[in-house]
Amino acid sequence: MMRQTELFERVQSYIPGADQELLDRAYVYAMHQHRHQTRTSGDPYFTHPLEVASIVTDLKLDQASVVAALLHDTIEDTDSTRAEIDAKFGKEIGELVQGLTKLKGIELVSKKTRQGENLRRLLIAIADDVRVLLVKLADRLHNMRTLHHVPPDKRERISQETMDLYAPLAGRMGMQSIREELEELSFQNLHPDAHALMHEKLAEMRERTRSLVEEIERTVVSDLAAADITATVKSRYKRPYSIFRKMDRNSVSFEQLSDLIGFRVIVERDEECYAALGVVHMRYRAVPERFKDYISTPKQNDYRSLHTTVIGPSNERVELQIRTHGMNEIAEQGIAAHSLYKDGIYNADDFENRAKSELLPESRAYAWLRRTVESLSDPDHPDDVMEQTRLELFHDQVFCFSPKGRLIALPRGSTAIDFAYAVHTDVGNSCSSAQINGRPAPAITQLKNGDEVNIVRGSHKVPPAAWENVVVTGKARAGIRRATREESIQRYSGMGEKILKSTFASGGKTFEPAKLEAVLPKLARPSVADALAAVGRGELPALDVMTAVFPDYRVERVGASTKPSGDGWFNMSGLSGAADFMFRLPGRRREKYAEAAEALSNAIPVVGASGKAVSMNEEIGAVPGDRIVGILKPGEGIVVYPIGAEALTEFEDLSDEWLDLRWDLAPQSNERxxxxxxxxxxxxxxxxxxxxxxxxxxxxxxxxxxxxxxxxxxxxxxxxxxxxxxxxxxxxxxxxxxxxxxxxxxxxxx
CATH class of the missing domain: 3.30.70.260 (ACT domain)
Structure with missing residues (x-):
């Protein structure tokens, strides 16, 4: 186990003025707080935060990050509090530790919800301070390195989560070395047989191609030197997981793959990258459509390099990446190697503003981070977070332009709708079609690299709900869901209020929104409007609201009459929810009852026709003058039937879904x-x-x-x-x- 002095020496090697007293206090405090805890391996728990701190020093992060690494589990796993961390180590470190702390003491609906909420909070914390991500990735990396000590089922779950979220997140932030190790460790746990096979095949390939690799290295270095370009050339083979994924995606065998051998050419200056590319293409024949310029158009994770594939000796396809030393550092360590980060700037907005003011290109990762956080900003629906984040993480890119020349990077497969939401949420909500390269095109058209996209907007403010199944980006999907959710709330909340007023009145109670607000936690609804809309859509039974507001209501119902009558029976004693007017009568008897019964005073007024919270049944319809009832169908709202409809027999056992209705049409109504x-x-x-x-x-x-x-x-x-x-x-x-x-x-x- 690393001693205090060793930790300080590691930090001091790149921060000459490091505060030894602060580091020592954090070391002793963390060791004391975790003193009674052990890991699954049997080792003292303190070895984990210490190893995380060691990884953080490998990234050469500031001492606040090192201290946060030592303390990152204290609030979550010990009796430490945020206030205590602030008092002992300062607010800056307290905020870092808080950002790394998972939710505690909150009963969430599902594991998916809990994971989504944790991820949403983590991403928001990252947007406030990017060091949270760096320490979190170091934490996950050490957990993965020691994952063989945990039970197989838990090992598989953690590996899948790492593969789905943390490895791609590291890649999005440009931290390629950490991404590759996380993928390798996850791959080993999820597919052990395939992992062993890939390593075996790669070992055979290395042995077979050793002389070829040495020849290419010598030739490229010699040709560059002849062109007065000082360069370092390093060979590398594709990683096992990258090969496995390509085999699976393209349904090919290992032997059918090409481009498994790669070379990294490191030069001194940006302009030498293009000069070196010319030298390489003079020596080896380039493969058409296999050249990518990420220097003039960097990736969203700040990655910059030239990529080309050539036909090398023995007709082997060989990929070359040409970059400078600075580009290589960014490619390997991402934001941890960022020049602005080294200047002590940690907030994403500060990065963006400073990069713009100094005309630096390394700001794309933070723009992506802010967009992602914006798409996950709805705390009331954490179930969507995991899905949206996967959508943002798992895609190659296409680069498109607005009519004014603005460059917008989108995942491959994105549509004009995704482009519209990338411009602005309001543009996406009102998008009706597009002009792509000057030609009219449907909004669902998939975009290609270099397309110029002009969004044609309509007067509507709510997009079609079906677009959610078409779009690719998390921002677009979140925008569509939010707009349709708000429209649904607006459509159904009024009807929900009428249903509750009717239900409460039939139970001798008065409905007041203030009473509903007080019981929202019991109903698992974030707002009164959400609860009202849920009642109107039939998702939340009115009886549940009644019993939440008046817990003794069930007692009041005891003794309610259930009076048989001939070959059927009916009950009008104020039953639950939508069943304040329940019938169990054959069609003829029900029709006779309809002719004789007077409208109840608390019946819900029906104003209009289909397309709203109230719609007519499709079988027989209903007309003003009919004695009508409503069936509350989840997701559809109220469906209106005349009381004599034979179709009502299928709902006779579903008492909570019945509502008594009455017509409420304007005298001059011209609706058929x-x-x-x-x-x-x-x-x-x-x-x-x-x-x-x-x-x-x-x-x-x-x-x-x-x-x-x-x-x-x-x-x-x-x-x-x-x-x-x-x-x-x-x-x-x-x-x-x-x-x-x-x-x-x-x-x-x-």
Whole structure:
């Protein structure tokens, strides 16, 4: 175990003025707080934060980061508090340790929710101070190095999480060496057989290609020296996991792969990168479409280099990466090697502003980080975080331009919709189509490198919900979900309030939003509007709200009458939620009841038709004047049925889904409503025309027609019609009934 003096010497080697007293205090405090704890391996727990601190010193981070590494588990795993850390080591270190601390003492809905919330908080902490990420990656790296001590099921879960999130996150921040080690360790645990096979194949390949590699190194160094370019040339083979992923993605064998051998050419100055590229292409034939210039157009993680693939000796494909020493340091260590970071700037905004003011290109990683944090900024829906972050991490890039020349980097496969959301959320929400390279194109068109994209905006402010399945970026998906969620809340919250008022009134209570706000934690809803909308959508039973506000309501219900009546029964004693008006009557009995019953005073008013929180059933419709009830269907809202509808029999056992409704139309309403007419008529030429003419003459509208022969003489005609109200429908039935070709006519309720 590393001693205090050794730790100080490591820090002092790159920070001559390091504070030994601070480092010693942190060392002793962490060792004392973890003194009774051991790791799964049986080692003292303190060995873990000490090793994390060692990795942090390898990255040459400041002493505050080293201290945070020593203390990173104290708040989470000991009785230490944030206030105590602030008092002993200062607010700066306290904020770092807090940013590294997982959630504690909060019962979240699921493991996915808990992981998502932890990740969201971590990313937000990173945006405030990038050192949080550096220490977190060091923490995860040491945990992965010692993962063989934990049980297999936990080992697999941690490895998958590392592969899905932490390794790509390290890559996004440009820390390639840490990414590769995390991937290697995860690969070893997730696919041990494939891992062993890849290492075996690579060992054989190294032996077979040793002379080839040495020849290329000598040739490139000699050619560059002849061109007066001082360079270092290093060979490297693709990593086992990278090979495995390529084999899996392309469904090929190891022997079918090319570009497994690579060379890194390190030169002194930027302009020498392009000169060296020319020298290499003069020696070896370049592979078409295999050249990438990440110097003029850096990656989002600040990576800068020239990539080319050439045909080397023995017709082997060989990849070369050409970069300067500074570019190589950024490529390996990412933000840990950033020149601005070394100047003591840790906040992402400061990085961005300083980089712009000094015309430096190394600011893309922080712009990406802020965009990612913005897309994860909704604390009420942490379930989406894991998915959105994966969307942002796992994609190659395409580079597109706005009409004004703004460069926007997007994941490969992105659409014009993704581009619109990358410009601004409002632009995405109102996007209707696009012009790509001056030509009109659908909004769902996938973009290619170099496309110029002009977004055509419409008057709408809510995007189609189906776009969520089309877009690629987390920001676009989050924007669509947020907009549709807000629209849904606006649409359904009013109906939810009416349902609750009706339910509370039937129970002898008065609904007040303030009472609902007090019980939101019990209902697992973040706001009153969310709760009201959930009731309106049928996701939250009104009875649950009633019993949350009035816990003794169930006691009040004891003794409620359930009076049998003939061949069926009904109960109007103020039952739960939507079942304040529940029927169990055959169709005929229900129809008789509908004719006799008076509307309840607390019935919910129905104003309009489909497309809102209230919609008509598709089978038979309903018209003003009908005695109506509503069935509360989760995700659909209230579906209106006339009380005599045969379809209601399938809901007779679902008492919580029934609502009593009443019509509430304006006197001058010009809205038609759907109904069905069942006609038995003579099967003769002109019969359909005569019945249709009567319907048109009565100012009704035919929406559909079903015909079926009954026998040689009669045929059945079922019309879907739209009428003004029940009186209008009754007159229409009377007019059809007097036709001499009509045997029977009635309204269809089935």
């Amino acid at each position: 409503f759907p109904a069905k007419i069942d006609v038995i008529a003579v099967n003769a030429p002109g019969t359909l025309a005569r019945v249709s003419d009567i319907i048109g003459s009565a100012d009704a509208n035919i929406t559909n027609l079903f015909m079926s022969p009954q026998d040689a003489n009669l045929t059945r005609l079922v019309f879907g019609v739209e009428v003004w109200d029940l009186k209008h429908l009754s007159r229409l039935l009377r007019d059809i009934r007097v036709l001499d070709v009509v045997t029977t006519v009635e309204r269809s309720m089935g």
